[in-house]
Amino acid sequence: MIETRITKLLGIKYPIFQGGMAWVSSANLVAAVSNAGGLGVFGSGSLDPELVRQEIHKIKSLTDKPFGVNIMLMMPTAPGVVEVCLQEKVPVVTTGAGNPGPLVKRFKDEGIKVIPVVSSVALAKRLERSGVDALIAEGHESGGHVGEITTMVLIPQIVDAVSIPVIAAGGIADGRGVAAAFALGAEAVQMGTRFILAKECHAHPNYKESVLKAKDRDTVTTGVTLGHPVRVIRNRLTKEYLEKEYKGASAEELEELGRGRLKMSVVDGNIEEGSVMAGQISGMLNREETAAEIIQSVEADYYKVFERLEKFRPKKS
Ligand code: TUI
Numbered sequence: 346m347i348e349t350r351i352t353k354l355l356g357i358k359y360p361i362f363q364g365g366m367a368w369v370s371s372a373n374l375v376a377a378v379s380n381a382g383g384l385g386v387f388g389s390g391s392l393d394p395e396l397v398r399q400e401i402h403k404i405k406s407l408t409d410k411p412f413g414v415n416i417m418l419m420m421p422t423a424p425g426v427v428e429v430c431l432q433e434k435v436p437v438v439t440t441g442a443g444n445p446g447p448l449v450k451r452f453k454d455e456g457i458k459v460i461p462v463v464s465s466v467a468l469a470k471r472l473e474r475s476g477v478d479a480l481i482a483e484g485h486e487s488g489g490h491v492g493e494i495t496t497m498v499l500i501p502q503i504v505d506a507v508s509i510p511v512i513a514a515g516g517i518a519d520g521r522g523v524a525a526a527f528a529l530g531a532e533a534v535q536m537g538t539r540f541i542l543a544k545e546c547h548a549h550p551n552y553k554e555s556v557l558k559a560k561d562r563d564t565v566t567t568g569v570t571l572g573h574p575v576r577v578i579r580n581r582l583t584k585e586y587l588e589k590e591y592k593g594a595s596a597e598e599l600e601e602l603g604r605g606r607l608k609m610s611v612v613d614g615n616i617e618e619g620s621v622m623a624g625q626i627s628g629m630l631n632r633e634e635t636a637a638e639i640i641q642s643v644e645a646d647y648y649k650v651f652e653r654l655e656k657f658r659p660k661k662s
Pocket of ligand 1: 367390417440441442443444462463464468483488489490491492575603607622
């Protein structure tokens with residue numbers, strides 16, 4: 346049992362969030378993680394709001410534990426998804442790729458916990474003032490849309506800048522990562538990439554295989570010159586994209602090239618022409634397990650860290 350302000354705030358057993366991943370974290374996975382004592386988070390991505398409502402109903406039928414819905418603020422569907430989350434009174438909303446400030450009061454009025462993802466100290470401070478419950482600080486190691494600062498550097502700076510609890514994300518996939526995040530001041534972690542390999546995750550087997558095979562240097566960031574870097578596993582698409590990007594292709598041309606590519610890999614299994622979003626920690630992952638096994642193994646590894654650290658405890662002189 347690991348108790349922090351986050352486990353108490355949300356009424357969950359383990360301070361472990363499953364990152365809300367568009368197309369990847371659907372109802373089955375979300376419910377499995379929440380039933381195992383973590384916080385499952387549905388990735389609404391670019392889904393039609395009514396389809397998001399159906400998935401929320403499915404999650405509610407599969408678990409009576411708290412769960413979250415991630416809203417991708419830059420999607421045109423985001424305002425509709427916000428209304429659905431309010432109507433369905435989902436327990437937790439996480440947000441990504443934008444500033445949810447103006448929405449915070451509406452969620453809070455419905456008793457919904459609001460936990461935005463941030464990748465900078467400035468936004469963290471601004472959102473604390475707007476009344477959010479906690480912050481997910483996500484480092485450059487993450488998969489998908491990423492900020493510039495690495496987790497190791499971001500977490501302590503955000504922890505020092507705010508007094509609400511911080512959840513660390515980016516490059517964390519086992520108990521050592523959890524202990525490291527806690528050492529930096531975080532009170533929970535969010536893992537995305539490791540949960541792609543959960544048995545309950547319905548991502549295409551090719552997508553999972555690509556994560557399993559990836560080594561430490563197999564992810565790249567595309568879109569850096571456009572100001573919105575996206576971390577993906579290197580493939581035929583990234584080769585073409587990066588060549589065009591660094592030859593000075595226009596933002597419109599690159600956006601066109603990237604359109605629909607996530608669904609292509611996650612749903613259709615086209616991992617050469619699709620966008621295989623995954624974190625740098627992919628290189629460490631080598632097996633598929635159930636969500637419950639993942640959480641148990643993270644917990645067991647977390648305890649082992651204390652045995653290791655015991656050896657390095659400073660001696661009194
Ligand atoms: O959102 C993510 N990760 C994502 S979203 C995504 S879907 C996608 N599909 C196709 C192309 C591109 C993306 C895949 N991965 N993480 C949360 C996150 N949010 N990381 C960083 C941020 C962030 C960035 C800027 C949050 C706020 C922000 O604020 C800007 C502002 O308004 O100050």
